[in-house]
Amino acid sequence: MSTEETTSADAERKKHTISLDRHTSRYRIEFEELAKEFHGKCPVAWNDTHGGYWFASGNKELFDIARRADVLSNDHDVKGIRKGYQGISIPSVVVPGVPRRRGGFLEMDPPEQRYYRQALNPYLSPAAVARWRPVLEEVTRACIDEVIESGRIDFVDDLANIVPAVFTLAMLGLPIKDWTVYCEPTHAAVYTSPDDPGYARMRELQAVMGQHLMGNVFAVRENPRPGLINELLNLEINGERPDDGEIFGVIGLIIGGGFDTSTALTAHSLEWLSEHPGERDRLSRERETLLDSATEEFLRYFTPAQGDGRTISQDCVINGTEFKEGERLWLSWAMANRDEKVFEDPHNVHLDRKGNRHASFGLGIHRCIGSNVARAVFKIMLTAVLDRMPDFVCDPEGAEHYDTTGVINGMKHLPATFTPGRRLGPGLEETLERMQRLCDEQGLAEPVTVRATAAKLDG
């Protein structure tokens, strides 16, 4: 084909072109209108921002594309030794002065990706997570005890940031009392852009966290203790151990995935329940039948991880759209979750929604490996709030959403007031010391294949 013909064929392929910068507040504020517009006009469109990429927003279209591991790649070729693919972030995350790192197995393709998931699944499966329930309930109890007499809480700072962070560190085999070293830099990394005044502080905290993590990984290598880190250090792929860079990439993925998303879901759900007190009371009353469906509905509606990038790994045609090798693609889980062709009344929350096959944990071989962790911590935190501060009222003036939701639909703060109550036990610091002893004595961070029984609080 001549250049002219190629250009015209390209124009035909990209006839539905949009200009949507996901990293502006327009995407967050006009999300519903944009979703309706794209679903009606262009469920798969060419987005001409950030170097150009395909944008899949329709539920069926996304379903048909996302599961095609044969024509999609998650690879992030940071060393430029394969095809130079850019991984799952659009645009690529470039931090000046910091070498790029692969984001663990979420930026790998099979078979390599599969080895990691098979190794880590026995720590993260529903059965594995269920063993931790008594510990999670106790940490949640302590977080609430810290504030219960005051009648005031920041649901993000005092609860939803803490429980997922503590649990993630416990599963990794890191000291849980050090959750504060990890908490702020992990969340701030999501919502702080390089031109933000808080950027320098975030980078400093990240450096402290990196040092802490490195010291602990080396300590586990010297003196093995159970947990995801130990598993990664002993993993062999085709007879070879992954290098430290890959291992830190995987740990970074687990921390990044374990912290901010669960916080985002919990905060948004509590904010919604405060705005809908009748629904909150109904959920509390009928939790035996509603808790599961409400959780899935909040996951659908708030979609904490809004989407993921891919690279087309070979020319293909899917549902009439012609994709070319090397082109970038965004799978908008968030917009697919609002498609009226699959979800009736998609832009409203229905706590008892049926047939809720949302894509909030992704679709296909990269399904969020921490999905069972997210559901467990969310349900435990939510039910504790419903039990102990049933009349909570969030303060809309103090609620702070992320300015942009290009990556995570998160919240920084969510202050609320409630009728004060009584403490039920020791505070957080003492509780974390006790929980650490339980982790160590009972080997709680072992995989479910080694330790099948649940944690015992009096053990």
Place this chain on the structure above:
Amino acid sequence: MKVRVDSELCQGHTLCAMNAPDLFALRDEDGHAYALLEEVPADKEGQAREAARSCPEQAIVLF
């Protein structure tokens, strides 16, 4: 009505076991689902249909 889980498609979303705990179980090691019974009892057919509808990967086969 009969039911099975297409293990090639199942990715461990767990919604089938959530919606129809009498019909599906999840493997301890990875949470992927399997059908407990091939033959769906008459009073559980609604649950089976709901599980199939809810599966994000559409991995539940009713036949």
